[in-house]
Amino acid sequence: MKHSGVEDWQDAGFALYVHWPFCAAKCPYCDFNSHVARQIDHDRWRAAYVSEIRRWAERTPGRVLRSIFFGGGTPSLMDPETVNAVIETAFDVWTPANDIEITLEANPTSVEIGKFRAFSDAGVNRVSLGVQALDDDALRLLGRMHDVDQAMRAWDVANEVFARTSLDLIYARQFQTAEQWRDELSRALTLGVSHLSLYQLTIEDGTAFGDRYKIGKLPGLPSEDRGADLWDITQELCIKAGLPAYEVSNHAKPGAESRHNLVYWNYGDYVGIGPGAHGRVNENGQRLATVAASSPHAWLASVEAEKPAVEETALHPSDQAGELLMMGLRLSDGVDLSRYERLNEAPLRVEAVRQLTDLGFLRIANGKVAATDAGRPILNSLLRELL
Ligand SMILES: C[S@@+](CC[C@H](N)C(=O)[O-])C[C@H]1O[C@@H](n2cnc3c(N)ncnc32)[C@H](O)[C@@H]1O
Ligand code: SF4
Structure with a gap:
């Protein structure tokens, strides 16, 4: 039976999310589905993504694709050939919107900078760069594998190569004062940014920071009051710079908002492929919530066996x-x-x-x-x- 919500997703459009579950090292604060692997068989991953896109396309025929987002993990560690195959297949099975947004999350190390041109040649037109802090001591505390100089080099190259760029920072970090955050964010706002993702550090169970926090060994975290002050500073400086919040943690110049995230937040349809990826897909008048197996090994093996480990639930x-x-x-x-x-x-x-x-x-x-x-x-x- 069809019900009133049947084509509701059309209000917000249709997108593809691709999860790449590997990183060069695990950051101590991160509880994303990301793993350090000694060896990755890129050919197998490429074939699995292509096969999953084709399978989902049969269930979502005739859609206009508004966005593709490579998230992770660290998708800038993907083989550009895989990124290319994903985009080509998606364009083959769906109709790309004229202004399709194709974003890739990148870490700012030298390894990735060298791959930016190849990603652009593959069709990526937007990069979201995980700078996280403009302070070398803070980057060390966050366990990052890059310093500020390297991040700035990556930012410059990204802006030469890609039509649109965004920068991620984490604030409310250990020992960070309001004045320090004011200086740091002011500096970020002088970098010619048109989109900024600004996240308050959260301490997640099951992470190295979570473990240290439990035994009282994570000093210098802000109180709720200081967190609120930092939030206020964030809003004040971003509004002044012409990048008001369009979402809780996301700031953009008018027109520079992430089209992909707007599909999520406006509750459109999206196919999610890769380990742990979520999707919302309308099929025959039913809205399905989908979630893929989070283990990279299990996901890959299930796709190769043509029995993809993806749970589906019909949403009332x-x-x-x-x-x-x-x-x-x-x-x-x-x-x-x-x-x-x-x-x-x-x-x-x-x-x-x-x-x-x-x-x-x-x-x-x-x-x-x-x-x-x-x-x-x-x-x-x-x-x-x-x-
Ligand atoms: C999928 S993650 C990372 C993308 C990329 N691998 C990187 O590290 O730059 C997306 C963003 O979430 C943010 N993030 C991850 N864990 C967080 C935490 N515990 N608290 C606040 N922000 C977090 C970081 O800013 C990060 O850039
Ligand atoms: S923050 Fe980014 S690089 Fe660090 S573990 Fe998480 S996904 Fe990987």
Whole structure:
């Protein structure tokens, strides 16, 4: 039976996410699905990605592809030939949008800088560079394999080679003062950036930092108050530089927003391939949540055996409405209320909305509900009240 949410994804478009699960070393703060491998058989990985794209294309015929995103792990360690094969296959099975965005996440070491031109030749037109800090001591504390000079060289080459670039920084780090962050972010904003991802350091279970934190051996982390000050400085400087937040942690000049991430946050459809990749795919009137096996070995073996280890769950429209709200409230623009109501077959909880609006955490305008500047840092609490 088809229901009211049947073609809801069309509001936001269709994208492909490709997960590359390997890194040269594991950073102590990172809980992404990333692994250090002694040997990687690039031919096998290439064939597996191509086979997964072809399989998903049979289930999503006739789609217009708005974006491809190579995420990781460290996709800049991929063989450019693999990146090329993924893009060629995707263009073969779907129709690329005229302005398709093709992003690759890169680490700023010399190994990767030398590959930028080959990635560009393969069709990548946007790079997201993991600079993380503009301070050598901080980079050492974060366990990074590059220093600031190397990161700046990578940034310069990236801007020569790619039409669009973005830079990632982590703040609220150990021992970081408000003044230091003000200086560091001000410097980043002089680098000609049009897109910045600015993440507060989170301490995750199962990471080296998580283990050290548990035994009290991770000194100098900011208190909640100092974290809030750092957040305020971030908003202030980015607004002044013409890169306001369009999402909780993402800042861009108007028009430089990541089209790929907008597909997620506007709750469009996306095929996710590679270990641990998630997807949301509309098929025959059903919206499926998909998640691939996270172990690189298990994923590769299952694809090669033509039994891909991907779990699929059909989402009830009310679950989709919840996801739409969770994703959309991250955006400064907010969520279309009529779209929410169509999926949920009921409006948002009126009393909760009224209270949160009165408290200044939510704003309703032009048929949309959005978190205010005060509401965005406490999004999880808002969602608990609303759902
Ligand atoms: C998939 S990761 C890394 C991409 C690339 N491998 C790199 O390290 O630059 C994407 C981003 O998440 C951020 N990140 C990862 N773990 C984090 C943590 N525990 N706290 C804050 N930001 C984190 C980093 O800024 C990183 O650039
Ligand atoms: S932060 Fe990047 S390089 Fe470091 S382990 Fe995570 S994915 Fe790999």
